[in-house]
Amino acid sequence: MEGIRILKGEKPLQGEIKISGSKNAALPIMAATVLHPGEFILHDIPVLKDIAVMREVLISLGGRVEQRGNSIFIDTRQIDSIEIPDQLMRKMRASILFMGPLLGRFGKVRISQPGGCSIGPRPIDWHIKGFKQMDAVFQESHGFIAGKSSQLQGKEIHLDFPSVGTTENIMLGAARAQGVTVIRNAAREPEIVDLQNFLNSMGADIFGAGTDMIKISGQKTLKACEHTVIPDRIEAGTFLLAGAITRGEVKLHNVIPEHLEATLAKIDEAGFKVRVEGETLTLLPTDEKINPLEIKTQPYPGFPTDMQPQFMALMALAEGTSLISENIFENRMKHAEELKRMGARIRVEGRTAIVQGVDRLFGAFVESPPALRAGAALVLAGLAAEGETVITDIEHIQRGYEDLVGKMKALGAEIELISVNGEEKND
Numbered sequence: 001m002e003g004i005r006i007l008k009g010e011k012p013l014q015g016e017i018k019i020s021g022s023k024n025a026a027l028p029i030m031a032a033t034v035l036h037p038g039e040f041i042l043h044d045i046p047v048l049k050d051i052a053v054m055r056e057v058l059i060s061l062g063g064r065v066e067q068r069g070n071s072i073f074i075d076t077r078q079i080d081s082i083e084i085p086d087q088l089m090r091k092m093r094a095s096i097l098f099m100g101p102l103l104g105r106f107g108k109v110r111i112s113q114p115g116g117c118s119i120g121p122r123p124i125d126w127h128i129k130g131f132k133q134m135d136a137v138f139q140e141s142h143g144f145i146a147g148k149s150s151q152l153q154g155k156e157i158h159l160d161f162p163s164v165g166t167t168e169n170i171m172l173g174a175a176r177a178q179g180v181t182v183i184r185n186a187a188r189e190p191e192i193v194d195l196q197n198f199l200n201s202m203g204a205d206i207f208g209a210g211t212d213m214i215k216i217s218g219q220k221t222l223k224a225c226e227h228t229v230i231p232d233r234i235e236a237g238t239f240l241l242a243g244a245i246t247r248g249e250v251k252l253h254n255v256i257p258e259h260l261e262a263t264l265a266k267i268d269e270a271g272f273k274v275r276v277e278g279e280t281l282t283l284l285p286t287d288e289k290i291n292p293l294e295i296k297t298q299p300y301p302g303f304p305t306d307m308q309p310q311f312m313a314l315m316a317l318a319e320g321t322s323l324i325s326e327n328i329f330e331n332r333m334k335h336a337e338e339l340k341r342m343g344a345r346i347r348v349e350g351r352t353a354i355v356q357g358v359d360r361l362f363g364a365f366v367e368s369p370p371a372l373r374a375g376a377a378l379v380l381a382g383l384a385a386e387g388e389t390v391i392t393d394i395e396h397i398q399r400g401y402e403d404l405v406g407k408m409k410a411l412g413a414e415i416e417l418i419s420v421n422g423e424e425k426n427d
């Protein structure tokens with residue numbers, strides 16, 4: 001198993017890197033290619049484990065997939081299976097996003113209850129409820145769910161909660177449904193806008209993504225296309241905090257600032273300045289104290305849950321007490337225990353963490369919880385801590401961050417990949 005060793009913390013990061021394409025835009029777009037038998041080319045696709053799982057699923061369905069650097073070539077002409085293998089569903093929850101495309105193209109799907117991060121039950125009841133409203137029928141037995149529909153019917157669907165995955169899945173199925181589907185109380189994330197743009201490049205007829213109402217007019221036929229995914233706003237936020245927590249100066253290229261407004265507002269409130277020049281953001285150094293914050297995670301454009309663990313690491317060093325409420329996932333506070341091993345003073349009560357700032361953190365041997373943003377939070381804490389930090393179980397981090405260690409090294413961090421018995425791993 002691989003680990004990360006930060007040889008020496010308390011070193012201000014300096015330098016510039018390019019932010020990768022968005023994992024959470026790429027995953028639904030890769031699933032969308034199943035809607036049409038053709039040859040697709042996607043660019044700015046990050047090289048990371050979740051993308052590799054998506055590739056395995058497409059191949060298991062009969063597709064051909066090749067990733068060359070950050071471009072991926074997908075041929076869906078030979079896809080003839082409607083079943084997602086159990087072991088792949090367990091690897092990554094986003095595999096549920098194949099439900100819409102498979103129902104849309106073949107009228108059938110067979111999946112097992114999904115796996116993925118352990119940040120809460122993360123059921124799929126809203127996905128199933130949406131497709132039932134579109135006249136699909138489902139049977140559950142022995143942990144498998146089989147869905148079928150002679151033809152998905154366009155309907156008005158009101159989501160109980162602006163769920164990102166549910167919004168995306170219904171868009172995917174509706175693209176080939178009969179008639180018009182309107183999704184109300186839709187999620188408004190930028191990745192959903194990117195999915196709409198991709199689907200419309202395929203000949204779909206969708207508008208409203210980015211608002212809470214999305215209208216999809218089903219099409220009988222679609223076509224293949226080429227697309228470049230948007231930059232990863234969560235990776236960008238994570239690196240801005242890496243600069244902040246180490247009191248450094250970090251310049252990020254390939255960022256869409258509008259996608260980070262809530263994150264930038266909290267970075268400013270914490271006492272840091274970010275210079276915005278087009279698609280380049282620079283976190284500027286400061287010796288000012290870190291202000292404590294009150295953070296409540298919300299659906300976009302509110303404060304993103306995917307930045308909550310990283311901010312908890314920063315707040316561990318604030319001058320005062322911060323309050324962090326996790327309102328999206330039921331169990332996304334596991335990083336608190338590991339941060340406490342590094343000297344942080346955090347009390348978790350249900351979905352709320354009370355973080356009492358301390359003067360410094362201390363390097364330690366910590367284990368990344370099975371959630372990729374939690375692992376990133378431990379890297380940030382290690383970069384700011386006195387002494388050496390070793391983080392194990394980093395496969396979760398590698399699911400969501402392309403070459404995190406390489407990018408941190410480019411910013412001057414004394415960080416390396418190690419194999420679990422502690423030798424440096426030459427990657």
Ligand code: EPZ
Nearest residue numbers: 024094122123124125126127163164165166306328329330
């Ligand atoms: C997407 O997850 C992202 N993943 C998550 O990013 C992100 O944290 C989340 O949206 C919220 O922004 C991808 O895009 C691949 P939800 P998703 O459906 O679609 C509950 C990362 O770090 N729910 O908006 O799973 C669910 O349990 C990942 O990159 C149901 O109850 O999020 C959760 O509590 C982590 N029933 C809440 O809704 C359902 O049928 C929000 O889930 C579906 C969801």
